[in-house]
Amino acid sequence: MAQLLFWIVIAVSVALLVAAFVRLKRERQMTGYDFLTVLLPFVLWWTLAITGWKTKSLSNLIEPLSLVVLVPLLFSARAFAVSYSTNHARSVGAFALSLLLAGGLYVFVPVLPE
Numbered sequence: 001m002a003q004l005l006f007w008i009v010i011a012v013s014v015a016l017l018v019a020a021f022v023r024l025k026r027e028r029q030m031t032g033y034d035f036l037t038v039l040l041p042f043v044l045w046w047t048l049a050i051t052g053w054k055t056k057s058l059s060n061l062i063e064p065l066s067l068v069v070l071v072p073l074l075f076s077a078r079a080f081a082v083s084y085s086t087n088h089a090r091s092v093g094a095f096a097l098s099l100l101l102a103g104g105l106y107v108f109v110p111v112l113p114e
Helices: 002-026 032-051 058-081 087-108
Strands: none
Touching: 002 032, 002 058, 032 058, 032 087, 058 087
């Protein structure tokens, strides 16, 4: 049952991400920061993990899996919910928040027991 729930959450996250990309592409609001918003949080987390800046265990591999859920939520909020500023500002803001999210997860989540 837990595996089914896991795959449902992953499928919903991917569907949110695709829907947000399609909306931005149709409205011609896609920027380069949008692609970076989706890719660089994972690169940042793995870079920090590889450098060994903070000791982590294999159990901490749940952190990038949480990014799989959180980054599409953030990107969907950028695409659908936020409309009070310019498109470029929304894109840069989502990019900055995604990097803060990845860095914050790495720094503030303690070493999990294996």
